[in-house]
Amino acid sequence: VPNASGLRPGSISYAAYDAIGSGTYVSNLTQHARFPYDPDWEGQYALFEGPTGRADAYGAVMRGYLIPPASGTYTFWIATDDNGELWMSTTTNPAAMTRIAYLDGYASSRQWTKYSTQKSAARALIAGQAYYVEARMKEGGGGDHVAVAWMGPATANQTNVISGLYLAPYFMNYVPHPSGFTNAIRRNLQTGAKVGRISVADVNPDDTAAFAITAGNTGETFSVDGDGWVRIRDDAALLTAGRYHGAAHQQP
Numbered sequence: 460v461p462n463a464s465g466l467r468p469g470s471i472s473y474a475a476y477d478a479i480g481s482g483t484y485v486s487n488l489t490q491h492a493r494f495p496y497d498p499d500w501e502g503q504y505a506l507f508e509g510p511t512g513r514a515d516a517y518g519a520v521m522r523g524y525l526i527p528p529a530s531g532t533y534t535f536w537i538a539t540d541d542n543g544e545l546w547m548s549t550t551t552n553p554a555a556m557t558r559i560a561y562l563d564g565y566a567s568s569r570q571w572t573k574y575s576t577q578k579s580a581a582r583a584l585i586a587g588q589a590y591y592v593e594a595r596m597k598e599g600g601g602g603d604h605v606a607v608a609w610m611g612p613a614t615a616n617q618t619n620v621i622s623g624l625y626l627a628p629y630f631m632n633y634v635p636h637p638s639g640f641t642n643a644i645r646r647n648l649q650t651g652a653k654v655g656r657i658s659v660a661d662v663n664p665d666d667t668a669a670f671a672i673t674a675g676n677t678g679e680t681f682s683v684d685g686d687g688w689v690r691i692r693d694d695a696a697l698l699t700a701g702r703y704h705g706a707a708h709q710q711p
Contacts, residue, residue, distance in 0.1 A: 461587030462526055464551070466627035470503035471523035473510075474631075474662075481516045483541035483599040485561075488518030495520065497634045501662050507594070507621035508606035511568060515600045521607070522629040524551060524589040525621065533611030535560060535579040536571040536618065539596040540603050545579065548591040553629070556591055568604045571618060584611070591629065635661040635668065650694045657687035 537545040548556040559579040566573040596605040640655040678696035
């Protein structure tokens with residue numbers, strides 16, 4: 460398969476934004492405060508098709524790059540439940556994408572022809588060149604799914620769900636969520652004793668976190684290590700300390 464992009468095909472990213480309301484408009488997803496940088500989870504799929512019957516009151520986005528194996532004219536379709544949109548760029552730049560197909564309603568799984576707007580205009584693509592592509596869906600209640608198909612030289616002019624052979628994932632830097640703690644400690648704790656731990660939930664599995672105490676650490680009584688453990692740094696300072704209301708934060 461020609462590939463001049465340097466990307467590694469095989470899958471496309473799927474991100475889900477749970478519990479964002481029962482509205483079915485795609486704008487109920489894209490105008491939500493958590494979009495696009497704060498999904499509940501992300502996975503990789505070997506087809507341009509997400510899970511079915513996953514949940515209610517959520518939205519999902521499939522993001523990645525399309526790398527056609529043959530040059531020519533291609534047409535695209537999207538099928539979602541509930542409403543959905545298909546966006547595509549003429550380059551790898553997501554900022555240049557435009558909406559090429561959509562549903563103001565729902566269709567059954569892989570039902571490509573319920574609405575005329577599900578079908579894109581013909582697009583000329585170059586073999587081995589990568590194009591950013593994004594499918595959005597918003598689920599209210601009942602059934603739910605999202606899938607994208609294409610037809611052109613790579614499909615023997617058949618309408619097929621796009622295979623991961625011609626897709627590469629797009630990874631976003633999502634918002635991490637640190638969780639602090641409240642703890643009562645004794646004044647006679649020794650230097651190095653653990654007080655509590657800051658945990659971080661992060662959809663990006665390969666991210667690492669750094670921590671720093673940014674306020675309330677009078678006399679530098681406490682320290683925080685790379686694993687998020689807050690410890691006694693100076694037990695002599697602890698003996699003379701009053702009440703502490705410190706703030707330990709994750710650093711980007």
